[in-house]
Each structure stands twice: as C-alpha cells, then as structure tokens.
Amino acid sequence: MNSALFGAPPVEVAEGAMFFKARLRDEAADYLRTVEKIATEAPFRHMLTPGGQTISAAMTNCGDFGWVSDRKGYRYAAADPISGKPWPLMPERFRREAIKAAEEAGFTNFSPEACLINRYAIGAKMGLHQDRDEADFSQPIVSFSFGLSAVFLFGGATRRDKTQKIILEEGDVFVWGGAARLFFHGIAPIKADAARPNSNYRFNLTFRRVR
Ligand code: MD6
Numbered sequence: 001m002n003s004a005l006f007g008a009p010p011v012e013v014a015e016g017a018m019f020f021k022a023r024l025r026d027e028a029a030d031y032l033r034t035v036e037k038i039a040t041e042a043p044f045r046h047m048l049t050p051g052g053q054t055i056s057a058a059m060t061n062c063g064d065f066g067w068v069s070d071r072k073g074y075r076y077a078a079a080d081p082i083s084g085k086p087w088p089l090m091p092e093r094f095r096r097e098a099i100k101a102a103e104e105a106g107f108t109n110f111s112p113e114a115c116l117i118n119r120y121a122i123g124a125k126m127g128l129h130q131d132r133d134e135a136d137f138s139q140p141i142v143s144f145s146f147g148l149s150a151v152f153l154f155g156g157a158t159r160r161d162k163t164q165k166i167i168l169e170e171g172d173v174f175v176w177g178g179a180a181r182l183f184f185h186g187i188a189p190i191k192a193d194a195a196r197p198n199s200n201y202r203f204n205l206t207f208r209r210v211r
C-alpha cells in the first residue's frame, strides 16, 4: 500500500504548512470509532455564523475547550452550549499524535487544548476563512482528515490571493504554522465517491492551542 510513506518527512506546501500524506491511514477506522463515541456525549450540530447563516459542516469538540459559533460570534468555550457540560476529554492518543506531528514539522512545545471535529455530508463546504480565534499565532494548528476526500483551497495572507488546490484524503495530516498560520483556506463542496459507497461523510479534526 502506502507503507513507503510512513515515517516519511512532510512536504512543505507553503512556508510553515507541512503535509504528511496518509500518515494515519491505517488508523482511520479507530479514529472514526472514537469520534462516534465523542459524538454520543457531544452530538454533531450545525452552528450559526454571527450573521445568522447555518454552517454546512456539522461540528462537535473534545478537549478543555471547544470552538463555537452563534449570533454572538466565534469563540472557544469550556462547556458544550447544548448540554452545559464540559466537552468530552481529548483522547490521549489524539493528543499524542497531534503533538508528534507538530514536532516532526518543527513545532516543539505544542500542547493542544481543543480539538474541533467537522463532519461534512456530501455537498457541504467551508468558505475561505482564517483561523484567528486563538491567542498565540506562534502555535500551529494540526489537522487530521478521514472519510471522503476533499479539495482543500489554500490561499495566502489576503482573501484575494490565488488559491492552490490540495486533495485531502483519509489519514492525511497537515500542520500549519509559521508564515502560513493566518493564510486563507476553505473546503470545496464534498463529492460522493463511487468507489466508497458506504462513506457518506468527511471528518476533519483540528487541534489547537487556545490561550
Ligand atoms: C477542514 N479545516 O479541513 C477545514 N483550519 O475541514 C480548516 O479549516 C483548518 O484544516 C486551520 C488549520 C487546518 C485546517
């Protein structure tokens, strides 16, 4: 299969954006089972943007903080607004893998407090955005993808910058920091895959230092 890729160094797709192809592919089923368990405690939901639009990706979180959005804005919250309870614990294995990938990408001292889990049904997308709700932009964001593939649109420092298209597939890991940390990015509408008739979703996990 892709065993030649395992343990391979990442490809730098932009300054500070390091791509590890298929790094977690063999663990995908385990990750998805764990995500399902998290979702029994903190269900996937469609949040509202401050402007009142429904976000097409369904979201939940695990960890000490979770990313939330509603009419009042985007922020991190220690409790799930639906239950009022803390978010489910971040599984030790998620945390360990995120830290390891960050280290291999050159970011030591990464200590994620939040894991945002996005679930995209077919047709769901995410518009170009920057991730700027965190306090310390010297800390990277680590992203794991599972399930259906996505076309990731990866731009530059301004919204008008040209975007490159990067295919994110099952088990791909992305570490973003440095100059790329505030680059605009988005997800093109997710397509069904005739070769995977039982895959109805794409899942993306992003690990963040919040404070
Ligand atoms: C996604 N990801 O892959 C959306 N943001 O579904 C993001 O918006 C993202 O993957 C910051 C860093 C890594 C990401």
Ligand code: FE
Residues within 6 Å of the ligand: 129, 130, 131, 185
């Ligand atoms: Fe983002």
